Amino acid sequence: MFFFRPPHKGRVSNLEIFSMAVEALWSNKLRTVLTMLGVIIGITSVIAITSIGQGVQKGVEQQISALGTDVLQVRAGAARSGNIRQGLGSSSTLTWEDAQAIASQAPSANVVSAYLQQNTQLVYGGENTSTTVYGTDLNYPEARNTFPEQGRFFDQEELDIAKQVVVLAPTVQESLFATGVNPIGKNIRIQGEAYQVIGVMEAKGFQGPRDRDDAVYIPLTTMSARIVGNNALTGVSVSGIYVQNSNQEALNAAQFQVTNLLRQRHNIYPPEEDDFSIRNQAELISTLSSVLGLLTLMVVAIAGISLLVGGIGIANIMLVSVVERTREIGIRKAVGATSSAILTQFLTESIFISIVGGAIGIFSGVAIAIIASIVFEFPLVISVLSAIAGVGLSFLVGLLAGVIPAKNAAKLDPITALRSD
Template sequence: MLQGLEKIPKIPKIPSKSTVPLTEILSMAVETLWSNKLRTGLTMLGVIIGIASVIAITSVGQGVQKSVENQIQALGTDVLQVLAGAPRSGNVRQGLGSTTTLTWEDAKAIAQQAPSVDLVSAYLQRNAQVVYAGENTSTTIYGTDLNYPDARNTYPQEGRFFNQEELDSSKQVAVLGPTVKRTLFGNSTKVIGEQIRIQGETYEVIGITEPKGAQGPMDRDDQIFIPLTSMSGRLVGNNALTGVSVSGILIKSSNSQKLEAAQFQVTNILRLRHEIYPPQVDDFRITNQADIVSTFTNVVGLFTIMVVAIAGISLVVGGIGIANIMLVSVVERTREIGIRKAVGATNAAILNQFLAEAIVISIVGGGIGMGSGILIAFVAANIFKFPFVISFASVIAGFGLSLSVGLVAGVIPARNASKLDPITALRSD
C-alpha cells in the first residue's frame, strides 16, 4: 500500500467545494503550465507566430496604402491628366510615341471652352543629362507653363518659379528638385544664381522646390522645371503637326462633381479639335487621380486580406499544436485526474481545468504575438519609411482569435479528461 502511494503524482491543491472558483482554476492552470515550461513555450509558439503575422502584415499593408495615398493626394485628387495617345495617318493608327498628339493650343482651348475647368496646365517632359562643374546627373526635365505649381501642388522652397515674362521670352531659367540639387551641389547653400547645363544649353537656377518624396519607382524630387517655350524651342524642337507639342495637360476642378463634368467636356473639345468621330479611337487618354487612389486602395486592401488569410494558417497550426499537447497531457496526467475525481472533483471541474490551461496558453501566446507584431510593424515602418499604422480592429481581432484558438483546441482534450473513469485512471501507471 505504501509503495502504491509513493507513485501518486504531485498535484495542485484541490478545494473542497464542489464548485471551484475561477481564480482557483486559473491558479492551478498557471501552476501546471509553469511546471512544464519548455512544453508550454513550444505550444505557444504557433499562436505567437500566427498573431504576430496577422498584426504585422495588416499594419504594413495599411501603412503602405496610406503612404501611396498621401503621395497621390499630394499631386491632387481633383486633377485630370490628359496624355497623348497614338496618332493616326488617314485611317491607320501609328505607334505610341511616334509623334505628339497634344499641343499647347489644345490646353488653351480647354481653358477657354470648358466651364467646369478651374485651371489648366500644359507640360512637356523629357529625360536629359544635366551638368554642373564636375558633377552630372540624368534627370527628368519638365517644360511647363505658369499654372503647373498649382496643378501639381509643387512650389519653391527656396527662390521662385519663373514668371510670365520669362515664359514669353523663352528665358533659360530652371527650378531644381531637392534630389537634383543634392546631386549637383552637395551640401552647398549657394545654389540660386548658379549656372547649369542641360543638353549643352546653359540655364540659371532661380529656385528649389519643396521635397515631395518618391511615388513608387519615381522620385518626385529628381526633376527640373524650365519654361515650356524654352524647352520646346531649344531642347526638344517643335515636333507637333501644328502648334507647340506637349506631353500632357493637367486639368483641375474644385470638386469631384465638377471633375466628372470636366472630363466629359474635355473629351468632346479634343475630339472636335482632332477631328475624331465615331467609330474612330481617341488619340489621347484621360486619367483621373481620384480613380487611381480608389483603385490602388482596393488592390492593396484585397492583397492585404489575402496575405492575412495566409498568415491565419499559422493560427490553425498553433491551434492543432495546442490540441496535440493537451491530448498528450491528458494521457500523462491520467493518474492525477483519477486522484482528483477520487477526492471529489466533478467532471465540470476537470473540464474547466483543462480548458483553462488551453485558454491561458492561447491568451499569453496571443499577447506576446500582438506585442511582437506591433514591434515588427514599427521597425518595418521606420526602415522602409512609410506611416506606422496600427488598426485597433486588428488588435481586437488578434486577441479574439487567440482566445478562440484556445477554446476550440482545448474542448476535445478537456472533454476526454472529464469523462475518464476514476477507478481506471487510478490503475494507470
C-alpha cells in the same frame, strides 16, 4: 509533481481551478512556451501585416493627394515605330493650343497647364545626373500643387522669349551641388547649353516607384525650341495637359467636357479612337486602395493559416498532456474532483495558453508595425479592430483546441487512471 488542494464540500471553486491550471502550465514551462509559439506567430502576423498594409495604403493615398485629387491628366497618344506601340505621350497629338482651349472653353476647368518632357543629362562642374526635364507654362506649380521652396519659378517674360532658366527639384540639387551650396544663380548645362538656376522646388517624395523630386523645370517655349525641337503642324507640341478642378466632385464633368472639346479640335468622330487619354487622380486613388486592400486581405488570410496551425499544436500538446497526467487525473477524481472540474481545468489551461500567446502576439505585431513604419517611412496605422480580433481569435483557438483533450480527461475512469504508469 503536481499537488492538489483538497476540495471544499465536494466542490472546487473557479479560482482554485484557474490556480491549478497555471501551476500545471508553470511546471512544464518549456512545453507551454512551445505550445504558445504557434499562436504568437499567427497573431503577430495578423496584426503586423494588417497594420503595414493599411499604413502603405494610407501613405500612397497621401502621396497622390499631395499632388491633388482634383486633377485630370491628359496624355498625348502613343506613336508607332513599325508595329511597335510606344508609350503614351510619345506622339504629337496634343498642343499648347489645346491646353489654352480647355482653359477658355471647359467651364469645370479651374487651372490648366501644358507640359513637355524628355529625359536628358545635366552637368554642373564635375558632377552630372540623368533626369527628366519638364518644359511647362506658368500654371504648372498651381496645377500640380508644387511650389518653389527657394528662389522663384520663371515668369511671363522668360516664357515669351524662351529664356534659358531652370528650376531644380531637390533630388537633382543634391546630385549636382554639394551640401550647403546655394544653387541659385549658378549655371548648369543641359544638352551642352547653359541654363541659370533661378529656384528649387519643395520636396514631394515618391509617387509609387517614381521620385517626384528627380526633375527640373524650364519654360515650355525653351523646351520646345532648344531641347525637343519638334512641333505639331497646328502649334507647339506637348506631352500632356494637367486640368485642375474647383473640387473633386467636378472631375467627372471636367473629364466629359475635355474629352468632347479635344475630339472636336482633333476631328475625331465615332467609331474612331481618341488620340489622347485622360487619367482621373481620384479613380487612381480608388484603384490603388482596392488593390492594396485585397493584397493585405490575402496575406492576412495566409497569416490566419499559421494561427490555425498554432491551434492544432495546442490540441496536440493538450492530448499528450492528458496521457501524461492520467494518474494525476485518477488521484483527483479519487479525492472527489468531478468530471466537470477536470473538464474546466483542461479548458482553462488551453485558453490560458492562447490568451497569453495572443497578448504577446499583439505586442510583437504592434512593435513590428512601428519599426516597419520608421524604416520604410510610411504612416503608422494600428488597427484597434485587428487587436480585438486577435484577442477573440486567441480565445476561440484555445477553446476549440482544448475541447477534445478536456473531454478525454473528464471521461477517464478513476480506477483505470490510478492503475496507469
